[in-house]
Amino acid sequence: MVENLGTTTRWVLVVVVVMIKAITGEEIEIGEGVYLEDGKAIMYENSIPIVYEMQWGDKEDNLKMDKPIKWSACYRNSTCIVGKTLSEYKQAVDTQINNLEPKMWEEQRSKRFNIIGWLLKQCCGVASQDDFETLYRGEDRVEEHLEEMRKILHADHRGITNLVTNQKSLTEDFNGILNNTKHEVTNIMMEQVEFSEKEDIMMANLLSIYKQLNKVTLKIKKNLAASSCQNKKIPSTMINPITLRGDLKRIEERANKEEWQLAIPVEELGKYYGIPTAACVITKERLVVRIKIPLQRRGNQIKYYDAHKIPIADYNSTCEKNIPSSRILIDSSKQKYAWIMDDKFCKPETNQLCKSPRNLRWKKFKAINRETPTICQKDTTMKITHLGEDQFTITHPEKLKVQCGEERARPASIAEEVHGYIKIRIPCECKIQNEDQEVIIQKQFPCDERWTKNVTIWHVIPEEWIKDEKEAMEIMKNSSMNYQDKLKNLLSENWNVRRKFPQHTEEAEEEKEEENDEISYTKIKTKLQEYHMEWTTFITLILMIIIFRQPLIILLSRIARIGEKKQSDGHHITQMQLPSE
Numbered sequence: 365m366v367e368n369l370g371t372t373t374r375w376v377l378v379v380v381v382v383m384i385k386a387i388t389g390e391e392i393e394i395g396e397g398v399y400l401e402d403g404k405a406i407m408y409e410n411s412i413p414i415v416y417e418m419q420w421g422d423k424e425d426n427l428k429m430d431k432p433i434k435w436s437a438c439y440r441n442s443t444c445i446v447g448k449t450l451s452e453y454k455q456a457v458d459t460q461i462n463n464l465e466p467k468m469w470e471e472q473r474s475k476r477f478n479i480i481g482w483l484l485k486q487c488c489g490v491a492s493q494d495d496f497e498t499l500y501r502g503e504d505r506v507e508e509h510l511e512e513m514r515k516i517l518h519a520d521h522r523g524i525t526n527l528v529t530n531q532k533s534l535t536e537d538f539n540g541i542l543n544n545t546k547h548e549v550t551n552i553m554m555e556q557v558e559f560s561e562k563e564d565i566m567m568a569n570l571l572s573i574y575k576q577l578n579k580v581t582l583k584i585k586k587n588l589a590a591s592s593c594q595n596k597k598i599p600s601t602m603i604n605p606i607t608l609r610g611d612l613k614r615i616e617e618r619a620n621k622e623e624w625q626l627a628i629p630v631e632e633l634g635k636y637y638g639i640p641t642a643a644c645v646i647t648k649e650r651l652v653v654r655i656k657i658p659l660q661r662r663g664n665q666i667k668y669y670d671a672h673k674i675p676i677a678d679y680n681s682t683c684e685k686n687i688p689s690s691r692i693l694i695d696s697s698k699q700k701y702a703w704i705m706d707d708k709f710c711k712p713e714t715n716q717l718c719k720s721p722r723n724l725r726w727k728k729f730k731a732i733n734r735e736t737p738t739i740c741q742k743d744t745t746m747k748i749t750h751l752g753e754d755q756f757t758i759t760h761p762e763k764l765k766v767q768c769g770e771e772r773a774r775p776a777s778i779a780e781e782v783h784g785y786i787k788i789r790i791p792c793e794c795k796i797q798n799e800d801q802e803v804i805i806q807k808q809f810p811c812d813e814r815w816t817k818n819v820t821i822w823h824v825i826p827e828e829w830i831k832d833e834k835e836a837m838e839i840m841k842n843s844s845m846n847y848q849d850k851l852k853n854l855l856s857e858n859w860n861v862r863r864k865f866p867q868h869t870e871e872a873e874e875e876k877e878e879e880n881d882e883i884s885y886t887k888i889k890t891k892l893q894e895y896h897m898e899w900t901t902f903i904t905l906i907l908m909i910i911i912f913r914q915p916l917i918i919l920l921s922r923i924a925r926i927g928e929k930k931q932s933d934g935h936h937i938t939q940m941q942l943p944s945e
Contacts, residue, residue, distance in 0.1 A: 397676040397685045397785070397826070398736070399751050400692065405668035405712030406639065407693070408627040408658030409720045412619075414611055416603055416653045420586055589651060593644035598637050598655055609633055612657070619659055627658035640715045658717065665697040668710070668718045675747045675759040676738070676785055676826060682747065682759060683740040693720060700726040733828075748804060751787075756805060757824075758786040764804075766819050768794035778821060783829070787822040794819060823851070830854050 589599035598608070612630045619625055628635050636655070645652040660666070671692050676683045691704035702724040704710050709719035727735070747759040758764075761782055767773035768791065776796070778786055790796060792808035830836045839845065839853050909916075 397674045397683065397738070398687060399672045399674055399749075399757075400669040400694075401672060401752060403668040403670050403691075403712050403718070404716070405710070405718040406627055406635070406658060406716055407666045407668055407718050407720060408660050409664075410624070410659045411656045412615060412659060414615070414655045414657060416655070418602055418651050419649060420582065420589075420602070420651050586651075589644075590646065593642065593646065593653070596640035596642050598642045599644075599651075599653065600637055602651060603653065603655075605633055605637075608636060608655075612636075615657055620662065623662050624659045625662045627660045639717060641717075658719075660720075663697065664695065666693050666695045666720060668693055668712060672749070672751070674749055674757050674785060677744075677760045677782055678740055679783075680742065680744060681740040682743040682745075683738045685736045686739050687736050693724065695726070698726070699729055701729060701732065702726045754791055754808075755787065755789050758788060761786050763799050765797050765799075766790075766794055767797065768819070773797065776819065776821065779823070782823060784823060784825045787824050789820040791819070823847075825851075825854060 585601040588601045592599040592601075609630060612626065612633070616626050616630060641656040641658070643654045643656075669692050671687055671690050673684045673687060687703075689703040689705055691707055691710060693702045693704060695701070704718075704721070704724075706721065709721065710717075712718050744760050746762050749757040749759075751757060758778075761778045764776045764778065765773040766776045776788075788796075790805055792811035795803050795807045796805040797803045836854055839850055842850070845853070
């Protein structure tokens with residue numbers, strides 16, 4: 365059995381647990397030496413693209429005065445001075461806004477030279493965040509200009525978003541101009557100037573500020589979109605959830621007709637914005653986004669797991685399952701499994717996605733034991749495996765102590781000799797230490813006070829060692845039996861002393877012949893009984909010979925004399941009868 369799965373299969377089986385005690389005792393589980401951790405991967409078998417294209421360029425709107433101003437003649441005229449100051453203020457604001465424009469190219473001297481990319485940059489202002497590479501295979505319905513871009517744009521055009529250059533000096537200059545503007549505007553308002561002139565100046569200033577705010581908003585949206593594109597995520601500032609939801613529903617309707625479905629349901633729309641499924645082409649005036657929509661066959665219940673080996677204690681050795689890969693797919697609807705040997709398209713730890721390869725070899729669960737032999741080595745040192753969160757396994761456990769919170773350390777009730785392994789749940793407030801006061805499992809911080817402080821211990825027994833699975837379930841449910849009685853009744857009478865696994869192999873060549881002979885408890889008992897009878901009979905005969913040696917000698921001598929006398933008498937009679945002729 366493999367830990368941490370449901371009872372829908374035989375190999376992937378939620379182990380049956382019977383609580384016996386908490387810190388003072390152990391629970392019993394039936395399991396195997398493999399722990400399957402949910403990889404939280406989004407499984408898909410194919411993908412379909414959505415292409416969005418939008419204009420995002422901003423026009424250069426300069427503030428024009430109704431009357432031409434000769435700045436050289438602007439000497440003591442307050443209105444003229446304010447106009448000049450406002451013009452300088454606008455130029456300073458424009459400088460700051462222009463620096464908000466995302467810089468989508470690296471410096472030319474710091475990247476590999478690409479003549480086609482250089483020409484596109486110099487003549488047309490074209491940059492590509494991603495040349496799509498092989499992300500969208502088998503997609504032939506793409507606009508012609510995007511296909512041309514895909515062919516010529518190279519990966520070294522990856523952009524670097526630069527919000528502001530020379531931020532410190534620009535800010536100082538801008539603040540100085542802003543102060544001058546406040547001063548001049550205040551002065552002109554205090555002077556006797558015609559109201560119409562004041563109104564013209566203030567309206568022009570307000571209109572300029574309004575336009576600049578629009579430019580700031582657009583450039584912030586462009587920066588956010590560029591940042592999302594750089595991480596290959598959907599830019600939410602450009603593609604809003606309402607638009608995406610509508611497109612997903614249309615794709616879902618079309619896919620359902622072909623026996624396919626969305627790998628991520630429309631109800632989980634937020635996931636589309638969090639996974640790297642987007643590729644962007646960015647120019648100064650336009651943004652093109654391609655989104656990969658993952659699909660899977662309808663009805664499939666394929667799930668991804670990370671497989672971790674757990675050491676198993678055996679007689680005087682440590683055993684492990686020899687698994688072909690650390691990535692496994694399980695289809696609970698068909699009772700099958702498949703190992704992922706090539707993870708080129710399945711890297712959930714980086715992008716949360718896992719594409720099911722077309723050449724997977726699916727097998728029935730009953731074949732798993734033949735495919736994962738158990739390999740043992742002469743080693744009885746304690747081994748600790750972290751299963752995640754607050755669960756650990758301990759193989760060949762030593763004498764351990766548990767200390768929770770401010771309480772005193774107390775011994776953990778673990779059997780002196782454990783066949784299989786111990787699974788222990790240690791709350792974040794507790795730590796485990798050995799007899800030398802060495803901490804082997806640390807406390808965790810922060811720790812929620814609501815978490816339980818109970819330390820729970822399981823004794824995990826491989827399924828191959830038990831008598832009968834159905835009988836084992838009944839034994840573990842029997843609350844009247846204690847731990848030792850349950851353990852005694854669970855273990856099969858025919859489980860092997862030296863090797864308990866059918867696929868057990870040993871590296872030492874001299875032990876191979878010895879391991880070929882299965883020695884069970886039943887056989888040992890029978891052999892001992894035979895040896896006992898033989899030796900008892902032999903020793904009894906020896907003792908009888910020693911004790912009755914003299915009487916036996918006398919008895920034997922008398923028997924010999926009687927025999928000789930009879931023989932001599934018969935000979936004498938024969939001699940006396942011969943002369944009668």
